[in-house]
Amino acid sequence: MIEAHIVNTQNRDLYGREFEEFLRRRHEYYAVANRWVPISDDGLELDPFDTPQATYMLGMLEGRVVTSARLMPTSLPNLVSEEFPHMCENIGLPRRNDWADWTRTYVLPEYRGVGSTGILGQMFCAVMEYCLEEGISHVGGVLQQYLLKRWLDMGWHVIPAGLPRVLSGDWCLVAYIEVDQRALETGRIHASVDRPLLVRKGAQRPFIAPSKRPHSEANP
DSSP: OOEEEEEOTTTGGGGHHHHHHHHHHHIIIIIIISOSSOOOTTSOOOOTTOSTTOEEEEEEETTEEEEEEEEEETTSOOHHHHHOGGGOTTTOOOOOTTEEEEEOOOBOGGGOOSTTOHHHHHHHHHHHHHHHHHTOOEEEEEEEHHHHHHHHHTTOOEEEOSOOEEETTEEEEEEEEEOOHHHHHHHHHHHTOOSOOEEOOSOOOOSSOGGGSOHHHHOO
């Protein structure tokens, strides 16, 4: 079972090798295999949303980065707001500190399973676990349509932001998941996860700054 290490600007120096491995795996998946982004001369995949405000989850197994996720508050520029706002016609473009844009999730080919079980299901649970701990109410973004069924298989309440569209030859849509304890529990059952997956080393920056939390949370 993976360990999902939380990485941000305050503790990234603890993950030099692992973070470079993460960027190389991203390049192999997004640039080389799928041609969704340009090929990079240095073999690392970075985009405009790799900012100091991003939170990364590195799914580690036997010392390797086998899966990942990147989360960004929707109140800041993110993939949906900057490139796919037209795909949010049902609910409008989210612009909230407690809604997270979820991107850059992949699984190494030799670890890919079927359905929501296996490494991908574990990373789904890790994202839900992190969001619940950090006070995030919804998480999601633009995704290939087949992943929608995997979210539903986890027992999650999914909110489609708009209609599916063909992007780079695949049917995709923008959708968000409601974050709550029940969702974590049903996800863990479906993915056969029997323990917490998050690992926090070094300094941790809260996803939602205390000054930006709802009044009732910031001033208990």
